Amino acid sequence: MKPRIKIITLAVVDLQKSLAFYRDGMGLHTEGIIGTEFEDGAVVFFEMNDDLILALWPRRSLAKDAKVPVTPSSPS
Structure with a gap:
């Protein structure tokens, strides 16, 4: 079996702004924010090509789920 990446998860500071950037700016298809x-x-x-999924999670939620402290955002 050939290894494949199926999901890429990004931690974001502002979920609404990130949604707008990827949906409106990059033209990616999404159902919007779910799980509220x-x-x-x-x-x-976001459904990408070849069944790849891009997932955006709020930084605090992802840190809590991973049981790691929330660190300051990188300026770059």
């Missing part, structure tokens, strides 16, 4: 009914569950999924 769950605590720390909001996420955006």
Whole structure:
């Protein structure tokens, strides 16, 4: 079996702004923000080519799920 990457997850500071950038600016298809009914569950999924999924999670939610401290954002 050939190894494949299926999901790329990015931690973002502002989920709404990131959604707008990738959807409106880059033209990627999405259902929008889902999972808001769950605590720390909001996420955006973009369907890419070859069944690749780009996932955007709020930094605080991803850090909590990974059980790591939230560190300051990188300026670059």
